[in-house]
Amino acid sequence: MKFVNLIRLAVRALQRNKLRALLTMLGIIIGVASVIAMMAIGEGSKQAINESLSSMGSNMITIMPYSNEPGGARLMGSSIQSLTIKDIDALEESAQHIAKISPLVSSSGQSINGAANWPTSIQGVSPDYLDIRKLTVKEGIIFSEQDLRSSAKVCLLGKTVVDNLFPGGQDPIGKIIRFKNIPFQVIGVLNAKGQSNFGQDQDDIIIAPYTTVQKRILSSIYFNQIYASATNEGASDAAVDEITATLRETHRLRTGEENDFQVRTQAELMTMLNSTSSMMTALLTAVASISLIIGGIGIMNIMYVSVTERTREIGLRMSIGARGKDILMQFLIEAIMISVTGGVIGVILGVTSAFVIPVALNWPTVISEFSIIISFIVCAVTGIFFGYYPALKASKLDPIEALRYE
Amino acid sequence: MTGRKILEIQNVKREFTMGTETVRALKGVSFDVNAGEFVTIMGSSGSGKTTLLNMLGCLDKPTEGVYLLDNVNVKELNRDELAKLRNTKIGFVFQAYNLLPRTSALENVELPLLYNPLIGTEERKERAIAALKAVKLDGRFDHTPNQLSGGQQQRVAIARALVNEPVMILADEATGNLDTRTSYEIMSLMQELNSNGKTIVFVTHEPDIAGFSSRTVMLRDGKVQKDTVNTDRRSAKEALASLPESDDY
Ligand SMILES: Nc1ncnc2c1ncn2[C@@H]1O[C@H](COP(=O)(O)OP(=O)(O)OP(=O)(O)O)[C@@H](O)[C@H]1O
Ligand SMILES: [Mg+2]
Numbered sequence: 169m170k171f172v173n174l175i176r177l178a179v180r181a182l183q184r185n186k187l188r189a190l191l192t193m194l195g196i197i198i199g200v201a202s203v204i205a206m207m208a209i210g211e212g213s214k215q216a217i218n219e220s221l222s223s224m225g226s227n228m229i230t231i232m233p234y235s236n237e238p239g240g241a242r243l244m245g246s247s248i249q250s251l252t253i254k255d256i257d258a259l260e261e262s263a264q265h266i267a268k269i270s271p272l273v274s275s276s277g278q279s280i281n282g283a284a285n286w287p288t289s290i291q292g293v294s295p296d297y298l299d300i301r302k303l304t305v306k307e308g309i310i311f312s313e314q315d316l317r318s319s320a321k322v323c324l325l326g327k328t329v330v331d332n333l334f335p336g337g338q339d340p341i342g343k344i345i346r347f348k349n350i351p352f353q354v355i356g357v358l359n360a361k362g363q364s365n366f367g368q369d370q371d372d373i374i375i376a377p378y379t380t381v382q383k384r385i386l387s388s389i390y391f392n393q394i395y396a397s398a399t400n401e402g403a404s405d406a407a408v409d410e411i412t413a414t415l416r417e418t419h420r421l422r423t424g425e426e427n428d429f430q431v432r433t434q435a436e437l438m439t440m441l442n443s444t445s446s447m448m449t450a451l452l453t454a455v456a457s458i459s460l461i462i463g464g465i466g467i468m469n470i471m472y473v474s475v476t477e478r479t480r481e482i483g484l485r486m487s488i489g490a491r492g493k494d495i496l497m498q499f500l501i502e503a504i505m506i507s508v509t510g511g512v513i514g515v516i517l518g519v520t521s522a523f524v525i526p527v528a529l530n531w532p533t534v535i536s537e538f539s540i541i542i543s544f545i546v547c548a549v550t551g552i553f554f555g556y557y558p559a560l561k562a563s564k565l566d567p568i569e570a571l572r573y574e
Numbered sequence: 575m576t577g578r579k580i581l582e583i584q585n586v587k588r589e590f591t592m593g594t595e596t597v598r599a600l601k602g603v604s605f606d607v608n609a610g611e612f613v614t615i616m617g618s619s620g621s622g623k624t625t626l627l628n629m630l631g632c633l634d635k636p637t638e639g640v641y642l643l644d645n646v647n648v649k650e651l652n653r654d655e656l657a658k659l660r661n662t663k664i665g666f667v668f669q670a671y672n673l674l675p676r677t678s679a680l681e682n683v684e685l686p687l688l689y690n691p692l693i694g695t696e697e698r699k700e701r702a703i704a705a706l707k708a709v710k711l712d713g714r715f716d717h718t719p720n721q722l723s724g725g726q727q728q729r730v731a732i733a734r735a736l737v738n739e740p741v742m743i744l745a746d747e748a749t750g751n752l753d754t755r756t757s758y759e760i761m762s763l764m765q766e767l768n769s770n771g772k773t774i775v776f777v778t779h780e781p782d783i784a785g786f787s788s789r790t791v792m793l794r795d796g797k798v799q800k801d802t803v804n805t806d807r808r809s810a811k812e813a814l815a816s817l818p819e820s821d822d823y
Contacts, residue, residue, distance in 0.1 A: 487660060488661065488686040489658065492653055571633075
């Protein structure tokens, strides 16, 4: 039979049993729609992470103290102390691939302005820090080298801190606030950055010279971290090597001895987060794929029922000249029609939900053409695979026995 | 009106095994049909007429014996070859009509042509319309079987058998449900087809109908009881003309 006629025949058969066809398609519809929605969510969050990471500075490099002593617990961050001003000096002197560098010491505590108070953290840094972290000053100025040398009690405030310490909307510039009972003069206010991807409020900070925080608050000569930026994104790896070599030297580590610090690039962080979100996507997609398979089995089931129901029709068609192949194609195309129609509806639903989810749930989504193409192929294959056996069964019927079937 | 042998059956037997029981529907039937003959097969219910006709129509194969169609041993053909044979050479009218439900008369008649790759959409429709007109069913093209009377359904089935212009028409009680006038009309159509060279094998119960054919084979209990050439063959057209006019047709 000609292909057009086969298509027409399949459409007719489905039209006759609209509800049944729709219910059969349901598995495929749900499967395809969820595959597309899941992949859109996965891709969306991946892009959102990348965006926010690069907004934090894509050439950023962080150096943290790190120890991996045998027998002891792995320690990280401020509990071990290995980074000092010597490291910064050495890096400033020798490193070719580093554009900016700043230490970071931090301390949490209560900030007070008259009757208003707010629990926050102070970050002791050098002026380069603002560039590295892509922070910008909204009003006022950044502290100077002179302030660093004199451990001046000056600070810049993030928007959250401003909002909480100056609820009346007064201008904070020039005002004195207290942090852990030490008075600081506000010399600047930072532009708002919003939440980080990890749900952290990036505006809940006070920034001050690191010397001030070290001397007046922590009484320590160590840094929690060192932030640096590579001269450009491509130089990140070279910069890491340089930093490692320089720090091993200043820390007098012998060959074979482990690093007492850890160097991380933003690119690494990005890959790490992306691989996590890829894994999530893969997992969700796998779950969605299972519903596709179940949809396929549904089609197979209905096609078997349909073949049995239409045994007489098959017998008649054969007795007036249909070959086994014609019958096989008739039922196969019907099955493919079900699965592909289901696929189309599923794609429409999936794409619609990819538009609705960002609005309703505030999750970013990005529709990938890849997921749509894949869904289509999978649908067609599902139809062929699960439709083949019922169709084969139909094509093998004996005309006279089929005609006599009741 | 007779030519070369078109059908040749030799000692054909057909047995149906149902569990431990064996039904012997045909117990050794032999006869030939020449091209251009109009044979009626008669016999009481259960005598094996349908079984024999199915065999002649290449729908069923004999348990034993030889069936040559146009000098080809049907036993040696594969499924696809048989399908092609049924599609192009044989027009079969089933005792139970076997129309596709919920499908218009026109589409039912078009059906055999759908499986003939040489015939396009236009020609298919034209030929189906012509066949339906030949059985006096114009104006019923869009009716589905459940909107047609038994006799009308039977005529759709006949039209379907004619549409592929077969060399041979096999009809199983094609007038079984028709009134005398319509029966005669069908027989007149058959005679016309026969005079145009088509071979016809026609199963019937009614001796009256058998009178229109050129030969009658009597089956009894799975065997040929009598095989007689019809010397005073009646013309269905004349019989039709001699019928009293009635308004209720
Ligand atoms: N598929 C089958 N399985 C078992 N027995 C069958 C089968 N087909 C036919 N028979 C038997 O074969 C015998 C002949 O049946 P057949 O249908 O050929 O009769 P028939 O002459 O056409 O009768 P009728 O005039 O009533 O149509 C019957 O006894 C019937 O029971
Ligand atoms: Mg019968």
